[in-house]
Amino acid sequence: MGFNTEIGKALDGQLPMRRRFVALRGAVERFSPNGFNATFANLELAVGVTDPGEWTEEQIAEGAELLRQSRALYMHHRSHWDEDRREAKARGVRQLSTKGSDGFGHRSWFDLVSYSPQSRHRWVGLAECVRANGLAPIPVGLDLEDDFRAMLDRLPQAKLEPRGSMLAHYGPFPSLWEPANVVEIPRRVYNQPIAATEYRALSNRQRLLADAWYSRSHDGYTRQRHLKRLIDAEEHWVVPYVVAAVGDYVVEIVEEVDNGLRRLIKRGSWHHGAYRQFAAHNYEFIELVRQQATSYQHCYYSMSYSRTGAGGITPVYPAFLALERMTEADSYPHRYRISKD
Numbered sequence: 001m002g003f004n005t006e007i008g009k010a011l012d013g014q015l016p017m018r019r020r021f022v023a024l025r026g027a028v029e030r031f032s033p034n035g036f037n038a039t040f041a042n043l044e045l046a047v048g049v050t051d052p053g054e055w056t057e058e059q060i061a062e063g064a065e066l067l068r069q070s071r072a073l074y075m076h077h078r079s080h081w082d083e084d085r086r087e088a089k090a091r092g093v094r095q096l097s098t099k100g101s102d103g104f105g106h107r108s109w110f111d112l113v114s115y116s117p118q119s120r121h122r123w124v125g126l127a128e129c130v131r132a133n134g135l136a137p138i139p140v141g142l143d144l145e146d147d148f149r150a151m152l153d154r155l156p157q158a159k160l161e162p163r164g165s166m167l168a169h170y171g172p173f174p175s176l177w178e179p180a181n182v183v184e185i186p187r188r189v190y191n192q193p194i195a196a197t198e199y200r201a202l203s204n205r206q207r208l209l210a211d212a213w214y215s216r217s218h219d220g221y222t223r224q225r226h227l228k229r230l231i232d233a234e235e236h237w238v239v240p241y242v243v244a245a246v247g248d249y250v251v252e253i254v255e256e257v258d259n260g261l262r263r264l265i266k267r268g269s270w271h272h273g274a275y276r277q278f279a280a281h282n283y284e285f286i287e288l289v290r291q292q293a294t295s296y297q298h299c300y301y302s303m304s305y306s307r308t309g310a311g312g313i314t315p316v317y318p319a320f321l322a323l324e325r326m327t328e329a330d331s332y333p334h335r336y337r338i339s340k341d
Contacts (some may be wrong), residue, residue, distance in 0.1 A: 003030040003071065010064035013057070020060050027064065031071045035169070035281030043067065126167050126284065130182060137167065137184040140209060141237045151206040151213070154198045155191045162186035162216075166244060168285045170278060171236030183237060185244055189216050208233055212241045220250045227253060231260035234270045239278045240285065246322045247292030251301055254293070258318035261325045275326040286323065293319030 009015060009023035025040070032039040044052060046066055047059040055063075130137060140148045164187030171181055194210060202210060207229075214226035227245055230238055245257050264271040279286050297305055297317040305317035 001026065003027055006030065007064050007068050011061055013061075017057055017060070020057070021055055024060055024064055024067075027067055031067065031074075032280065033070075033074065033283055035283065038169075038281065126169060126182070126282075130167060135182060137182040139183055139185055139213070141170070141181065141183065144205070144209065144237065147203065147206050148209050151202060151209045154202060154206075155194055155210070155213070158190040158192075160190040162190070163188045166240075166285065166288070168240035168243075168278075169281050170240055183240060185240055186216050188218050189213060190218050193217075193219070193222050208235065208238065212238060215241050215245060220248075220253065223248070224250070224253050224256055227256055228260075231257065232264070234274075236274060236278075239274055240282070243275075243278065243282075243285065243289060243326065246319045247289040247296075249292075249296045249300065251296075251305075251318070254318045254322065258322040258325075261322050265325045279327045286327070289319075290323055293317065293323070 006023045006027035010020050010027060012020065015023075028036060028040050028043065043063045043066065047062045049055055049059055138145060138148065166185045166187060168183055168185060169181050170183060191214070194214070199207060199210065211226040211230045211233075214222050215230055217223045217226070223245070227242070231242055242257060242260075245253055248254055261271070261275070265275060266272055294307070297307060297319070301317060304314060306314045307317060307320060
């Protein structure tokens with residue numbers, strides 16, 4: 001059942017209220033730019049729901065209309081952005097400026113949408129949420145901060161500070177405003193490899209933290225070695241580190257992730273639920289990794305790997321297979337149901 005069908009049922013005053021509410025949730029499942037829970041929480045704020053279980057018929061209709069307008073606005077900007085991107089690539093420009101297409105690359109898709117004249121709520125992405133709430137995320141969850149600091153103390157001193165960052169939200173959460181679940185992953189760290197004796201001296205949790213840290217190392221061999229240990233871990237905060245590795249330019253590292261996920265993502269397994277949940281909550285993160293993979297496949301591996309496997313002449317680039325394992329569910333490659341408890 002598609003988005004428009006669900007919206008139609010949510011707006012149908014002849015249907016029972018419970019059926020309309022279920023249809024509204026179904027529409028959010030099919031269009032949830034901030035992930036299901038965050039998008040639905042934003043929708044509740046937008047229509048003035050104070051108790052998550054106490055929606056009125058008017059609020060259901062208001063929420064459905066707001067969601068419909070939001071999706072229409074997104075599709076409008078997306079079509080223009082895609083066209084500009086195609087033209088830019090034809091000119092040899094690898095990345096479209098964020099100033100193009102009315103700022104689609106950096107603005108919220110929902111800035112112009114408001115059901116009421118009072119503009120009670122504005123949709124925001126994760127980065128703006130972090131800024132607005134004055135959060136200072138670290139590379140791991142706040143409950144791991146002490147172990148993280150202890151682990152860093154045992155690492156060789158780096159001559160350069162970590163460079164760049166990627167924001168992600170991990171694990172189950174009641175809303176996007178839960179600061180403990182936001183992590184800021186460094187793009188590159190420059191510590192020399194940790195000595196074997198120092199690594200063994202760490203606790204099990206601290207070793208996992210070290211593996212995550214070195215999975216962002218400037219040295220490809222170090223990244224691959226620590227990533228091997230990371231993939232099997234059943235910890236929600238580990239998931240964004242593994243997903244980030246899918247966007248690596250070293251194909252052997254990408255193959256490491258794809259092989260691990262092929263082995264671990266089985267229906268009903270921990271990894272099956274965790275990675276689909278992460279993909280649902282982190283659309284922008286997943287799309288960033290997808291763009292990185294597309295760029296590297298085109299620049300370095302176009303003769304060795306294809307994007308779709310058309311004709312079976314060359315194998316599919318493993319990053320695309322890994323991303324499909326994270327987002328595929330039943331017959332809908334990019335739609336999936338997650339626990340709403």
